[in-house]
Amino acid sequence: MRAFTNMKQSYSRYQAMDSKDKKTFWKEAIINNAIYFLLLIVVIYTTVQNPNFIKAPSIVNIISLSAANLPIACGIAGCIVLTGTDLSAGRVVGLTACISASLLQSLSYASRMFPELPVLPIPVVILAVIVVGGIVGLVNGFFVAKFQLHPFIVTLATQLIVYGILLMYIMINGNNGQPLSGLDDSFKNFVTGSFIGLGGVAIPNFVWYACIIVVIMWFIWNKTTFGKNMFAVGSNPEAANVSGVNVMKTTILVHTLAGMMYGITGFIEAARTASNSAATGLNYECDAIAACVIGGVSFVGGTGKISGIVMGVVLLRIIFVALNFLSINAAMQYVIKGLIILVVCAIDMRKYLVRK
Numbered sequence: 231m232r233a234f235t236n237m238k239q240s241y242s243r244y245q246a247m248d249s250k251d252k253k254t255f256w257k258e259a260i261i262n263n264a265i266y267f268l269l270l271i272v273v274i275y276t277t278v279q280n281p282n283f284i285k286a287p288s289i290v291n292i293i294s295l296s297a298a299n300l301p302i303a304c305g306i307a308g309c310i311v312l313t314g315t316d317l318s319a320g321r322v323v324g325l326t327a328c329i330s331a332s333l334l335q336s337l338s339y340a341s342r343m344f345p346e347l348p349v350l351p352i353p354v355v356i357l358a359v360i361v362v363g364g365i366v367g368l369v370n371g372f373f374v375a376k377f378q379l380h381p382f383i384v385t386l387a388t389q390l391i392v393y394g395i396l397l398m399y400i401m402i403n404g405n406n407g408q409p410l411s412g413l414d415d416s417f418k419n420f421v422t423g424s425f426i427g428l429g430g431v432a433i434p435n436f437v438w439y440a441c442i443i444v445v446i447m448w449f450i451w452n453k454t455t456f457g458k459n460m461f462a463v464g465s466n467p468e469a470a471n472v473s474g475v476n477v478m479k480t481t482i483l484v485h486t487l488a489g490m491m492y493g494i495t496g497f498i499e500a501a502r503t504a505s506n507s508a509a510t511g512l513n514y515e516c517d518a519i520a521a522c523v524i525g526g527v528s529f530v531g532g533t534g535k536i537s538g539i540v541m542g543v544v545l546l547r548i549i550f551v552a553l554n555f556l557s558i559n560a561a562m563q564y565v566i567k568g569l570i571i572l573v574v575c576a577i578d579m580r581k582y583l584v585r586k
Contacts, residue, residue, distance in 0.1 A: 286429025305491025326496025339412030367489020
């Protein structure tokens with residue numbers, strides 16, 4: 231009902247414009263929604279070139295890839311709301327993925343990292359990776375809030391630190407950096423198993439876990455004092471401080487929550503890829519940042535919705551899957567990803583300058 235009312239009001243304002251203002255209106259609408267026009271073109275062109283793109287296996291693949299990236303996107307979005315970012319996200323995913331895999335290797339696997347250790351209960355491992363991710367986020371938030379350092383510098387430093395820890399971790403007990411595989415069936419069934427499908431194609435369980443995370447994050451952002459404080463700090467930290475918001479505490483909590491989300495992403499990724507190494511998580515933060523900006527989380531700060539993040543993740547994943555269907559080589563895909571981030575951020579900043 232509210233959406234209908236807003237549309238009606240927008241239409242009335244449009245009708246009241248003169249011809250020059252209407253041209254400006256359409257110009258701004260096209261520029262601000264360029265990514266959606268691009269998506270429509272990509273979907274139509276890919277479907278024409280390869281009809282399998284819109285069939286059940288492809289759709290389930292897009293849903294699964296989106297779900298795997300939702301936790302990290304929801305985490306890094308909070309940092310962007312605070313006008314920052316987090317370059318350490320991908321490496322934290324890699325570290326927590328390797329920790330999950332090493333603790334949940336099958337007893338019958340010959341090259342177990344910890345041969346004397348039993349297969350740990352899954353809730354214990356989830357708690358462990360959440361704690362590890364949370365600690366990294368806590369460190370990020372502390373240095374950003376306490377010493378007023380730019381998040382780019384802080385998270386660049388922790389990215390290197392976490393990567394170094396990851397490299398040392400996978401050398402433990404003579405593993406010598408070998409990929410961690412041979413996962414226990416209970417772990418694989420918990421994450422990648424399925425009890426429902428679409429068009430005869432199984433939908434993995436982690437899709438539903440991602441949905442639960444989205445609901446929890448929506449509640450935190452929209453229904454808690456912490457969420458309100460986060461947006462207040464992102465909009466204007468000085469004004470928030472005068473209003474009684476503990477800016478330092480809020481900044482630390484936002485980064486800690488982000489780290490916890492990275493830990494959950496790592497846990498899912500460990501079972502999803504089934505073979506984890508030092509390369510796991512590489513550049514994951516790039517996709518997450520791009521998805522957040524596409525979904526309306528502005529680097530200007532204080533702006534963003536969980537629903538927009540979900541849409542951004544799905545849209546970006548549709549484009550990436552389409553590139554594979556069009557047989558675009560991996561090197562060119564990196565170029566396209568970079569261009570998408572650059573263009574979307576430019577559009578986002580343009581919106582801010584127009585409002586200003």
